[in-house]
Amino acid sequence: MESIIRVRTLLRALSISPVLAVVLASATPVLGQGVQTGTLSGVVESADGQPLPGVTVEATSPSLQGASSAVSDANGVYFLRGLAPGTYTLTYQIPSFRTVTRGGVAVTSGGLAKVDVTLALAALTETVTVTAQTPSVVASARTSQTYSKNDIDLLPVGRRPFDIGELAPGVTTNAVSAVQLTLGGSFGFDNVFMVNGVDVNDTVNGSANNLFIEDAIEETTVLTHGIPAEYGRFSGGVVNIVTRSGGNIFSGSFREGLSNPKWIGQTPLEEVAGIKHLDILGKTHEGTFGGPVVRDRVWFFSAGRYEKTSTANTFAQNGTAYTRTDTNRRGELKVTATVTPGQRLQASFIANATEQANASALNAATLLDAGMLTTRELPNRMLAVNYNAGLSQALFVSAQYSEKKQGFRNNGGTSSVIEDSPFLTLGATPGVPASLFYNAPYFDATDPEDRNNRQLTGSLAYLVPTDGLGTHEFKTGAEHFIGTGIGGNSQSSTGYVFATDYLVGPSGIVRDATGTPIPVFTPGVSQAWNFRPVRGAKVDLKTTSWFVQDRWVVTRNLTLDLGTRVEMVRTDSTGGGSSISASTIVPRLAATYDPIGDGRTVLFGTYGHYSGKYGQVQFGVHTNVGRPDEVDYVYSGPAGQGSDFKPGFDLANYRQVSFANFPTANVQLADDLRSPITKELTAGLGREFADRGHARFTYIWRRASDFVEDFVDLSRGVTDVPLVGPLTNRVFENTDALEREYQAVIIQSGYRFGSSLKVDGHYTGQLRNHGTFAGEAANQPGIPSMYGNFPEIFGPANDRLVPDGRLDNFLRHKLRVYGTYTQSIGRAGSIDVSPLWRVNSGAVYNLTAGIRIPASQLARNPGYPTNDISAATRETVFFGERGAEDYKGYGVLDLALSYNLNVWRTLRPWFKAEFYNLLENQKLIAWDRTVSANAAGPLDANGIPTEYVKGPRFGQGTSGAHYPQPYLGQPGGRAFRMAFGVRF
Numbered sequence: 001m002e003s004i005i006r007v008r009t010l011l012r013a014l015s016i017s018p019v020l021a022v023v024l025a026s027a028t029p030v031l032g033q034g035v036q037t038g039t040l041s042g043v044v045e046s047a048d049g050q051p052l053p054g055v056t057v058e059a060t061s062p063s064l065q066g067a068s069s070a071v072s073d074a075n076g077v078y079f080l081r082g083l084a085p086g087t088y089t090l091t092y093q094i095p096s097f098r099t100v101t102r103g104g105v106a107v108t109s110g111g112l113a114k115v116d117v118t119l120a121l122a123a124l125t126e127t128v129t130v131t132a133q134t135p136s137v138v139a140s141a142r143t144s145q146t147y148s149k150n151d152i153d154l155l156p157v158g159r160r161p162f163d164i165g166e167l168a169p170g171v172t173t174n175a176v177s178a179v180q181l182t183l184g185g186s187f188g189f190d191n192v193f194m195v196n197g198v199d200v201n202d203t204v205n206g207s208a209n210n211l212f213i214e215d216a217i218e219e220t221t222v223l224t225h226g227i228p229a230e231y232g233r234f235s236g237g238v239v240n241i242v243t244r245s246g247g248n249i250f251s252g253s254f255r256e257g258l259s260n261p262k263w264i265g266q267t268p269l270e271e272v273a274g275i276k277h278l279d280i281l282g283k284t285h286e287g288t289f290g291g292p293v294v295r296d297r298v299w300f301f302s303a304g305r306y307e308k309t310s311t312a313n314t315f316a317q318n319g320t321a322y323t324r325t326d327t328n329r330r331g332e333l334k335v336t337a338t339v340t341p342g343q344r345l346q347a348s349f350i351a352n353a354t355e356q357a358n359a360s361a362l363n364a365a366t367l368l369d370a371g372m373l374t375t376r377e378l379p380n381r382m383l384a385v386n387y388n389a390g391l392s393q394a395l396f397v398s399a400q401y402s403e404k405k406q407g408f409r410n411n412g413g414t415s416s417v418i419e420d421s422p423f424l425t426l427g428a429t430p431g432v433p434a435s436l437f438y439n440a441p442y443f444d445a446t447d448p449e450d451r452n453n454r455q456l457t458g459s460l461a462y463l464v465p466t467d468g469l470g471t472h473e474f475k476t477g478a479e480h481f482i483g484t485g486i487g488g489n490s491q492s493s494t495g496y497v498f499a500t501d502y503l504v505g506p507s508g509i510v511r512d513a514t515g516t517p518i519p520v521f522t523p524g525v526s527q528a529w530n531f532r533p534v535r536g537a538k539v540d541l542k543t544t545s546w547f548v549q550d551r552w553v554v555t556r557n558l559t560l561d562l563g564t565r566v567e568m569v570r571t572d573s574t575g576g577g578s579s580i581s582a583s584t585i586v587p588r589l590a591a592t593y594d595p596i597g598d599g600r601t602v603l604f605g606t607y608g609h610y611s612g613k614y615g616q617v618q619f620g621v622h623t624n625v626g627r628p629d630e631v632d633y634v635y636s637g638p639a640g641q642g643s644d645f646k647p648g649f650d651l652a653n654y655r656q657v658s659f660a661n662f663p664t665a666n667v668q669l670a671d672d673l674r675s676p677i678t679k680e681l682t683a684g685l686g687r688e689f690a691d692r693g694h695a696r697f698t699y700i701w702r703r704a705s706d707f708v709e710d711f712v713d714l715s716r717g718v719t720d721v722p723l724v725g726p727l728t729n730r731v732f733e734n735t736d737a738l739e740r741e742y743q744a745v746i747i748q749s750g751y752r753f754g755s756s757l758k759v760d761g762h763y764t765g766q767l768r769n770h771g772t773f774a775g776e777a778a779n780q781p782g783i784p785s786m787y788g789n790f791p792e793i794f795g796p797a798n799d800r801l802v803p804d805g806r807l808d809n810f811l812r813h814k815l816r817v818y819g820t821y822t823q824s825i826g827r828a829g830s831i832d833v834s835p836l837w838r839v840n841s842g843a844v845y846n847l848t849a850g851i852r853i854p855a856s857q858l859a860r861n862p863g864y865p866t867n868d869i870s871a872a873t874r875e876t877v878f879f880g881e882r883g884a885e886d887y888k889g890y891g892v893l894d895l896a897l898s899y900n901l902n903v904w905r906t907l908r909p910w911f912k913a914e915f916y917n918l919l920e921n922q923k924l925i926a927w928d929r930t931v932s933a934n935a936a937g938p939l940d941a942n943g944i945p946t947e948y949v950k951g952p953r954f955g956q957g958t959s960g961a962h963y964p965q966p967y968l969g970q971p972g973g974r975a976f977r978m979a980f981g982v983r984f
Contacts, residue, residue: 032545035230036197036242036346037388037398038107038978040080042115042475043556044072044092045048051076052119054094061088061107062247065338071393071464074157079459079473081396082344084221084935085242086107098122108146108221109242114139116556116599138686138696140235141590143746145169145762149218154820154834156896156914157922158967159214160208165239166968167764167818169224169746171701171954172811173841173968176778178363179207180976180983181612182809183224184702185236185742185769186678189781190612196243196334196348198384198402199233203483203616204626205781208239209406211350211382213330215255215286216243216303224680224878225746226606229547229563229588230459230477235612235678235704243348244400245336245576246290246299250714251906256325257284261312261323265973267960268922270314275321277972282309290334296714298337305330308613312972316959317509323369325357325937342390352380361411363778367963368438368502368509369516373420374445377409398477399458412443412947413493418649421516421777422493427850428525430499430932431508431951432481434850434876435778438502438517438642440933442492443630447535449487449626451616453921468511470554479545483615487627488533496651499632500526503641508953518641521648524872525852526635528654533923539573539620540764541580541901543613557597562589569674573623582674584611600688605681618708618782619675622667622734634872646719659725666719670733678704693751702742704732706821707773709789714863735889740807741769759819769810772802772882793860797942801875806844806883813841813889829901839891842925844883847948848947849933850876854943877933879948887926891963892917913931916966920974924963928953 044055056073063086072078085641088105097119107113145168152159157167165181166173173181175188182188189206192199200209223231223238231238261277270277290301314321334348357375360367367373384402413420420440428433459477466472491497502517503510510518520526549563564587571579593603616626637653647653661667673709684698709732716729744767750760777783786794786801792874794801818836825831853873861869898912930951937947956965960971967975 004380004583004836011566013346013413016028027511029893031860032272035110036386037082037084038109039112040083040090040105040107041680041701042078042090042117042552043113044076044078044117044119047118047120052094052097055119056093056831058091058093059083060138061086061090062478063245064088065299065336065344066341068342073463074077074467075465075471075472075553076464077471082398083107084245089859090115091187092119094119096121108219108917110223110240111144111222112140113491113619114599133323138602138688138694139592141226141606141682142223142228143170143698143700144221144223145167145748146219146221147383152217152220153735153897153912154832154898154914155818156834156836156894159217160210161212161220161239161241162405163968164220165222166605167816169748169764170237170744171222171226171811172814174811176776176808177205177207180205181239183222183701185740185744185807186236186702186704186808187612187776187777187781188809189615190234191239192231192234193239193241195241195350195382196384197400197457198382198404199453199455199481200382200404202406202509203485204452205779206615209380209404210330210352210354210955211380212243213288213305213332213350213406214304215253215300216332218244218290220243220424225680225698226590227588227608227610228561228590229549229565230475232479232545232547232567232611233481233543233613235610235676241334241492244288244301244333245334246292246301246348248292248295248299250289250291251982251984252258252289253287253981255286255979257286257977257979258282259284259309259977261310263976264312264922264966265975267957267971267973268955269318269960273318275314276510278310278314278323279319280310281877282322283307284309292440292914297339298335301332303332303336304561311970314960314971315368317367317368320375320515320765322358324359325355327355329353329417341391346386346387348384350382354378354380359407360441362437365959366436366778368436369511369514371439372437372441372514374410374412374441376411378410379407380406381405385908388564394908396461397459401456402450408449410445412445412447412490412501413441414445414452415440415493418494418496419499419643421496423498423500424493424521426499426502426525426527427501427930428522428874429520430502430949431504431929431930431953432501433928439519440492444490444493444496447488447495447533449489450484452484454482454484460857470552473551473553474548475551476548479543479548481543481545483541483614483616484538485620485625486536486538487575487626488535488537488624490533490535490626491628492634493530493533495531497529497531498526498648499529504952512643514808516643517645519648520641521637522639523635523637526648527632527658528635529630529632531628531630531688534574537574537623538566539571539616539623541614541616541619542570542572557594559592561588563588565611567611569619571618571619571927578616580669581594585672586611588676589609594617602686603684604686605683610678610680612678612849614675619669619673622663622669624663625908627663629662632658634658645918656870656872657724657867658870660721660724660867661730662721662724662727665721666727666729668716668729670731672734673700673708673732674734675707676704676706678702678944689751693749695749696747700742700744700746704740704771705736707738707775708732708782708784709735709738709788710784715789718865725867728864728868732784735788736935738771738773738785739803740773743767754946756823757821759817759820761817762816763817766810766812770805771805771807772804774807786875792862792865793857793869794875795865796943797857800877800942800944803878803882805881806845809846810883811841813839815839829899832896832900834898835894836894837891839889841889842887843967845885845887845929846882847879847885847929847931848876849879849931849948851872851933852937853942856943867957877944879931879946885929888923890921890923890925892921892964893919895901907983907984909980914977916975916977917964917973921964922973923964924962925964927955928956928958930954
């Protein structure tokens, strides 16, 4: 497994409309998550403000096979569903009235575009054409942002969903693990990423699989707040990616992306060390091609990608430089067919094969030497089949089956020699940070792992007009999702991990001739962790969900969304044992009101609950899937140092147990265990300005509860484990004793100045992002806290062990301002200039240190076995509140220059140059924060030191991540990338 795992009631009240209650009680949902299409809706009125029934509304688009039509009901309301993302032209026709045509109407995946129309009487047959009439961008109650392919092609931003997601409001990347997004202050692992309706989350750490070809992405939508009931299994938000689908004309593209470590400026650390980036040209080849098999009936789309690129890195704590090389092959095929008018069938397949050389499964910022590196393979693929049908003017159905497979091969070491075990720092030595790795690869190449899922979804929508009570669009549906984990998660090829610090000299870390830190073996402190995996262990987490949603168009001015979602979970695993059987009901309510009636000013509000995902880490804790049996032993041999110090590797010198965990023996789940609940309230105001711009203000409040926490006390019982002895049982339960609260404001705005200049931007200000429950750490998603563990011993010290304060993902200010200026140069083409200004306030950090348990705490032991609690037990204590310290904020300017040339018809060569951190801001924005407890200073009532001593490098930059990154995941100064190609 890629992450290191160390584990030390129904809805309260729900008020719904009588009509919704009837539907909820009587509807039989079909098998709605996995939305790939959008909806157009609006109200048609006459010039005197009366609703017009019987108006035929027809939508056409290059993105749509044929045309889609609807007829307005008795209240003048119409719905056009199942529309592929794209730009549409709408035609409104009824006898005796002027025909109105509106063009440039944008439809996004999962979005609802609201277009209201007024028809005037006509003495003669005539048509009024209004172009570039985009639907209101402020009409929806949900907080979201959609980026089209054209947006990303022009801006200086990465093209991965991770990069695009970071650009959106309410989203940060200061999560505790790499390649994670934090949406709405939630956990970095608890979001949903979808590609063509397929859940592509890594089932352990919650990051997105790379199941896409960037040039094939049609659009990316980020949903952060006010998310409707058809979406579930998250507490954060949703990132929805839809790829292109072909069309009635043949089209395609070729793109050649170029990068080079030499084109990335050095960090101040690298300059001091004299480290030069290698001159290695990396190339990424992408191609797309699609078109008709039968016009308006069958389309195909295909894409491919081949990449061999090099990424410059530097080992932590002023280590040497190294270069990781990624070789990646991807392919996509999609077929879209119209079975009969109004019925569409679509199938898509994407495969991704990656080989990484000089790489590690661990976060690069935690690696100390080349011994941690290996070459690994990451096979990955997905398949989806989707069916949409308008069975009548009122009835629309959708269904989808999908599966995703993700594997890890050769992901670790191969040697069984004990000296080739990985090492992990404890942070027990002044100046040595905890949780850094060295000496040998982590994990075992001979223990493959798979993280798969299967998904069956569907929905049914039905339009019900009423006399005097508006129009209801009822939507009901279900999802059956199975997340499967396979693998033993062998932590090393030797079965052991040594936990001990390295030698520190006057200038910091001391390395041997090979560059490996010199380990120091200290009796009573150093440890050997023995892992006993069950290879091939398997767990299935099955989530079955139902939802019902009533979109009630009360009047042209007022719309209500009344929804609720039910999620039920079951688990099956190797070895049996306790399993989950839980149910949760969550409401999703929203309202929008147009006080003026012109569709330009909208008041909105939402209230909802989100039930977090049932992830493998939290809800497979009682299985051996990714969680081997573990016994940690304390070193009792002579003091010494070095990789050739034989006593340090003699397992006979490790006898005293300091920690043990046997998931199928002493770990249990409460009968009613369920995922945490996040309650959310939003309110805001949006305003459009003369069809050119908009502004929107949103206030957000969130509070999480029912955290999954482990409780270890004598009332849970004691289990006698063979070869180890008695262990206190660990029982995982929900608790409200801990808390997380989030409050923020989001301001979104955009304006188009003529036809050449467009500027957009948004600001997110976190008023609160506080709590006592972190719930995650680097490479450790979903971990419990010390709360509830051995309460007689640790409980009185919870203010030092589980303090309140700002959480790790707290970010007071985030500002993004970007735009594009287009200058035509006639037959010579056009030039686009696209700057992006990124401003972040400083992140927060804790002052913590690991100490051996004080005698005064140990004296409170009411009888726990020494295998659980002894003088060798260590605890992490806080000095001050959680998140008490601040790093520095920063701002960087990125710039993209694009050139396009129309050669013949649709044939367009192009070139793009990207400059990241253009002004080369090399400000120190983070630093070494290592402190140790001052044992010679005063103690609190629990015998814990109240003062700390700063490490010798405290406040200094020791990693490339301590300076602004030119783009996400890449340390360095100013960076340059370029691409060129052709579109047709």
